[in-house]
Amino acid sequence: MNATPVIAIFDVGKTNKKLFLFDEHYRIVFEKTLQFTETTDEDGDPCENLEALTEWGRSSLKELTELGEFDIKALNFSAYGASFVHIDKVGKPVAPLYNYLKPFPEDLKKKFYDDYGGEIPVSMITASPVLGNLNSGMQLYRLKYKKPEVFDKIDYSLHLPQYLSYLITGQAYSDITSIGCHTNLWNFPQDNYHEWVLREGIAEKLAPLFSSADVVEARAFWKDFKVGIGLHDSSSALIPYLACFNEPFVLISTGTWCITLNPFNKYPLTEEELKQDCLCYMSYRGEPVKASRLFAGNEHETETKRLATHFNKPNDFYKTVEYDEKIINALTGNNPAAPEIKFAERNLSDYKNYETAYHRLILDIMWQQLASTKLVIQDENVNRIFVDGGFSKNAIYMHLLAEAFPDMEVYAASVAQATAVGAALAIHKHWNSKPLPGDIIDLKFYAKPSIV
Template sequence: MPIPVTAIFDIGKTNKKFFLFDHDLGQQHREYHKLPTVTDDDGFECDDLPALTHWIRDTVARIITDGKYTLQYLNFSTYGATLVHLDADGHPVTPLYNYLKPIPDAIVREFFRRYPEAENNTETASPSLGMLNAGLQLYWLKKSKPAVFARIRHTLHFPQYLSYLFTGVLASEPTSIGCHTRLWDYTHGRYHRWLVEEELDHLFPATVHTTHTSQVTLHGQPVTVGVGIHDSSSALAAYMLRAQDPFALISTGTWSITLNPFTREPLTADELRCDCLNYMTIFGAPVKASRLFLGHELDHQLNRLNTLFGKDPHYYKQVDLNPALVQLDAPETNTFYPETLNNPTLVQDLFPRDQWSPAGYSTFEEAYHQVIWGLVRLQVASVRLALGNSPIRKVYLDGGFVGNDIFLKLLQQLLPTYTLEVSQRPLGSAQGAALIVRSQDHTPAIA
């Protein structure tokens, strides 16, 4: 008898994943897909959108036709700050530009001359992050590539584009609009006036609720397809739909993002400088968040340590916590200094000087403890930024760092007044997308 399942594509910057969940959200199947990167029209590295599209379509066809499962629901969770621009025939106009791609300084300066930076940052709850402010991608295209820009008829956020591949529905969705895009005016609850003044707002389709679905037939099988969701917001939704008490969530992976959906305090200029920002819940409410490129930094440091000490890439997973190698009450003895993080203000506050030299340690274990201790100190500072004055005492943690025992033990020791609850199934974003698509809301457009 075929097993009824919900299929979720969970597309991260580093890992492309596919899951099948049963009725009780039990994992029936998973795939991790390695997708080689390509370069865009300027020679900058980016994800291969045609190859990704091919894999997703082929995977759905295979699941439906092999007879082992009955596909009932399909949804998408992806990294944010990424846009797909469609021409009049509904085909992508540009490559899938990497959110790390730099925008020329002249373009940024021109934008902030027209729309003063401090005011715009505060109103949109978005620190100045270049292409990570996804709305600036359209401004950049308009100014730098006018011939390309002239071909654009619709702009979709990445999750909504993957949904569009199966439904043909052009839609925008709150969690994708509201995640540091510089598109949304949190003060007035609408697209920011700069988007209107630049005549860009018409490129975005009508906004539907995150729980909106479409009924389609795929390879002869009726399937309910979700509109897609931003991955960190999806991880948060999985808890918001089930938790009873106020909480914060640390969603870990390439990015570690602390999300606090239980505050209404407006972001301050100092918080914005420390890379605090607003995300948006599936209900359209602001979420105070602080971000760290923590998983990326760990990968960078592991590459250094593995080369230096001649270890296998997975050796670190065998290392147990040795309390003698850290002195939590003497942070000045931590010699680690992060080298790839996005948050210089936070780094400088915690690590006043660059003194990191892993070659000065005699073993991998000693150097690795310094790395994790330093990353935990950063994580704690990030948590405190997101919590602000909120009376929250429960913190959930899910994602890639769930399997790092040293990180978890040190984090609990440095957050002694909080209850830290670790997900035993680090699939928060995928499970959130599954819960949402199964809620069966057919609410019409809200904007």
């Protein structure tokens, strides 16, 4: 029996570490998930267990090569961003994998922005709101001034996806999807590193840039592989849509954050957009992707717990609530304008039942979503909105979104393991002789409400 040709994808999230094998039709033929207990850095702050992650990467590939039913043609990696692994000349990590939520020293933040022209100018050029350690370039800046003995040992600082690739290939590269994502490193107008990266000696700690669509030839466990250099997970999740649709669209990727991504918005980031939490990601093709962020998933989780307590229901009772246009009409009446308060400020005793209060919650979230998404549409040629993630399965959210954007086609979209599929698609031509399948994305159309 012939072994099935596959690609292996290591998909590393903050919580779950996943390993997939996809066949040439992008069907999952093997899946494994692990979770690691966090450790702490030298300051006692929580951080990824880098030793366990490294061992998992190496041992998992060995395990896969021993599965006789599969012929692994290629490997690629996707992982969360804003995370550097700092290695010395022999590839050994010289520092913890610092958590991007680790507090950033205020004195150093002030020095940086004072030296380089202020928060707004730097943010506009780098398309990076001021986010502390979430601006991963600032982690290197911090090491230089607070831990120079560690900084001096660094040969290369690799973003996490590129470190995972390095474990297999032994070759250090940087990837534009990681470098270009709210790092403070990239000068978007000049399409190069920002001046501060050169002046501070940071550039020499960054490995050469390499295309996300190309591969490195490598040999491991007596087998040859074509190996991608890895991608930032948010950019990777966009790839199935870019591969399947040529006409302009926006994607609302929903989870804890609802991130509206517009790969077709070519307008430079403005000061006003920055103040409203807009930024730019970078596509695997090296093109800016304007994005806006809304903390709506977190709000939904918090407020549904409050609803459950008040109405004596299970925490997930909202999953049973169906869209009811009569409730929406009763709540909005003759005043469909956006409310001036958020749901957290509302008195739940004003609502006769859970269902009515939950419709009010989604209405309040939708007004925020409307404003957030409008920030990045800015193009009359965009006429489709795709929604993936948790809210794509929420009929009330989807119906209200269709009503909020009556001139757009609104779809709930589903891609099984979109981030992992994106990493496989990025290097499709190097391992897969078959054409791209047309059924990677499942779509459900939501029509705007009819006028009776």
